[in-house]
Amino acid sequence: MLVYDLGGGTFDVSIIAMESEVTEVLASHGNNHLGGDDFDALIAERLAQHFEQEHDINLRHDYPVAWSRIWRAAEEAKIKLSEAPFVTVREETLVISNGIPRHLELELSRQDYEALILPLVESTLDSVTKALQDAGKTTSDINAVLLVGGATRTPLVARILEERIGMEPRQDIHPDLCVALGAGVLASRLAGHDVDRVLVDVTPYTFGVRCIGEVDGRTCDHRFAKILHRNAPLPITRTELFYTTCPYQKAVDVEIFQGEDEDIYNNIPVGKFIIEDLKPVPEPSEILCRMALDINGILTVTAIEKCTQKSKHITIENAMRPMDEGELAEARKRIAELYASDVVYTGDTESDDTEEEKEITAGEHGDAVALMKRSEALMDTMHDEDKEEAIELLEQIKDALEGDDEEALREALDKLKELIFYIEGK
Structure with missing residues (x-):
């Protein structure tokens, strides 16, 4: 097993062998000066640059309170971008200049955020390679990849690891709680108690929507776009970005499916609805699709027109039940x-x-x-x-x-x- 631990201030990767009751750390490598705080710093710098361009004021040195607010806003933006493709940062009256309050407002996209942090995430792959070499293992020897630490919630981390290892990281362990959970299990065992299994509520199926895309190398209108992935801890909320296909399009059909195949015809339909009266524009309009699944199996799907915030939703009961x-x-x-x-x-x-x-x-x-x-x-x-x-x-x-x-x-x-x-x- 490969454990990829990217926390707030440090990064470690370990290769672990488990057999029966014995768990052995074969090798570890990392960087104790890399973590989610570095992601925050990059976003904060982006916000400060925008504010300086708008108001010709440098917040980095002479405005400690405003700079602290920028850092807090950067961290909140990072967290939101792990679940949504866009976030708007608004900070009112950051400073007062010449008697005029100066505000900050900037929309950040996940694409922009991931471009900022890409060099940092790619640098962690050096530690992955080093740990594998020290353990005398190759990627083919790894049978599970476990993500630990809140910074691993960023979708880019899982994508890059999957490309490097050739295996999708496990989603069934809460990245913020797994260290505490493991410490509790260890303490219980040291106290002489038997710990057989720890139950975690996860979604047993992948949920997504129908879209236009490639299936088997051919462009078609029945591609399955995954939004909530199988084995993700519950409750969970995720939002993905889609586009209308025709100029001046006024309505969008939202068809929800359950399954794993890239072709929706091989999956199970669970619901559909139409969002109408969209703003007719000549260019493709951005449509956000948000899915929220709770521990009771209630799935809420919301479609939002980004430019007007017009929305419509559907609630599906018992979304996690097996096929009848x-x-x-x-x-x-x-x-x-x-x-x-x-x-x-x-x-x-x-x-x-x-x-x-x-x-x-x-x-x-x-x-x-x-x-x-x-x-x-x-x-x-x-x-x-x-x-x-x-x-x-x-x-x-x-x-x-x-x-x-x-x-x-x-x-x-x-x-x-x-x-x-x-x-x-x-």
Whole structure:
């Protein structure tokens, strides 16, 4: 396991081996002069520069109270930008110059903020590399990445680590509380108490919306844009930025889905609504989509037109419940419709094969067609977990056929054969 600890004032990365009851730190590296405070400093400097440009007043030296307010505003902006794509910093009457109160107002985007801190975050990768080398490990030896410290809430940190390690960091541990939680567990064990498991409320599914984007290398209008990621601690609120697609567009359909696939047709729809009477502008209009999920499974989705702050929302009860029979049937129907337009599978089990189908019925491609039809016929006899696995394998087979990936096709076919053998043997 790789533990990436970026706190307020220090940074450490450790490579840890765990076996049975033994936990061993194999290597550590870090920088005791790097942390979230450095992120605050960069934002504070950006705010001070803007104020100086607006009012020709340098707050850094002769205005200690105003400078303190700038730092506090910078920290608040950093925290908000971890959840939202924009934040507006407003500080009234920072100073009074020539009897006139001077105010600060500046909108910061997450993109601007991440550009400011990118060199600092990239510098932490040197410590990651050094720790791996000292431990005699490579990224392929790491089976989990754990984020510790409030500064790791910045989305850029998780993205860069995922690119470096090739693994998405775990989201199920609260970065602000995990050190205290670990200390409590250790204290309990030292006192002679058994500690088996620590329960953390997390979202079991990923939630997002439909948008225009690339799916399998092709631009389409059914891409799944993830907003709340699976295994994130609850409660959680996240906001992402989208754009209208047409000049003078006055309405936007917001369709909410639950799932992991980049194609919404392979996920489960959970709700939809329309935000209307948008301001007609010739350029793409910015639409913010905010999702909030609480520990009771209540999902609130809000769409906000950024320029006017016009908004509309929907509340979805029991958003974390598992798929029921009807939803699984709908998922099967959508998959069948997808295959119906594909040359390797028509979804029609009663009609004769077409000439194109006959050309691919040899070898593994023929096995794929037969197994897909066979699994479709068994869907009604499967339990929920088996149905979900079958649907996922059908998607993998379709992708392998479309991409001519023989190795992936063989692997998916073998797994589907095992599943069918298990179902038919019940």
